Amino acid sequence: MEDEKIEDIEIRLLLEALYRRYHYDFRNYAQASIKRRLRQARERQGVATYSALQDKLLHDPAAAARVLRFLTVQVSDFFRDPSYFKAIREKVVPHLKTYPSLKVWIAGCSAGEELHSLAILFREEGLEERTLFYATDINQDALEAASRGIYPLDRMKAFTENYRLSGGRASLSDYYSTGYGGAVFDKSLRERVLFSDHSLVTDAVFSEMQLISCRNVMIYFDRQLQDRAVGLFRDSLGRGGFLGLGSKETLRFSEHVDAFSEFVREEKIYQRRKA
């Protein structure tokens, strides 16, 4: 067996340090991608080794806060993968309409692009009044951005096209006004949203959901951590509840694969088995 590379030893120790000192647990993140991010973080901090980065982060909480935010930041789009939202609208919504009240969890909501997309879709489908949305992330900046609902104007053209392709019934511009240097989405879209700091790595289940959307979040986890997160989703979903993943994610390799059936196979929408 080859000796572990020095760099890999250093990274392991750094992740352990971040966990013990700041309770951010990246120890079971997919190694290849967390390594890339750490390399960028190290270069930004201007230090030559991960041991030096560890030293700095252990003793400088402000620097650590910046690095932790960098390590956990994600960007998304409104109605990203329009066919996913079309499938939610056309295939999942008819089931949701049979419930008197609904709980929807956007797990890893980043800056709220997907949350707003679903809120708009639920309004157009007449489900908004009976729905409570839970929007969670581990990145505090992202949660704040999501609760503000302001996005760069230069992205609205692409988002508008996504919205149209997803089967949107109105015009995306009906939902925002221009101000604060961006597109400000109507705050009524966020009236039924609970924002919360929640980690799929370390925190517990939510109460009975009918729909969980968690897209391109678990790609950053290793298999073991994915199993934990999918286990959380299984236990947080009511029987017959739905789980939507990113277009290149799959439950095929999960230990919980038998707890779900493929509901819309090509859009990675799964349904919690009833028995």
Add this chain to the structure above:
Amino acid sequence: MSEPGVSARRTPDAVVIGASAGAIQALLHILPALPEDYALPVLIVVHVPPGRRSELTMLFAAKCRLPVGEGEDKEPILPGTVTFAPPDYHMLVEPGGTISLSRDEQVLFSRPSIDVLFESAADAYGPGLVGVVLTGANEDGAQGLAAVAQAGGMTLVQDPASAYARAMPEAALKACRAARRMSLDGIVAALLAAGTR
């Protein structure tokens, strides 16, 4: 980063290929030439525009003797398969020999990025990797190929003179002195030698 004890070349474990402008013609020369008992996995990044489902997989599945697919997250990497990076995702190799995907920012204006695939594969396979940079009009792949060489892997570059676009192979040759400059026929012969048991 250079490590002691990786200089001895061993039997390859995997092939990574990067291509951009002119990729399809070049890959049509290479991939259909691989036999159905080919012993190595072949992982490929082609720069494709985001927001569109890739048609590469269908095109090459019809022309190749090996199974051709688009990488899914945590998929095991199997010998004798061809896997394309999906549009708008980086595709990486995890040390245990599985694929992981990322939506991290573009690298050199590209997602998927050749550098990201090559650097992670160099990390996972070390001297057991063959890296190939083909035609393209940018500099993606140059750093990645240097990482492959640094880890002790074999590095091949399409001769810029015969490439549809020469910037990418030229940048790769410049960044990676160890790389061999080859015709497409030469690359096919080298890949067959590396992966026929």
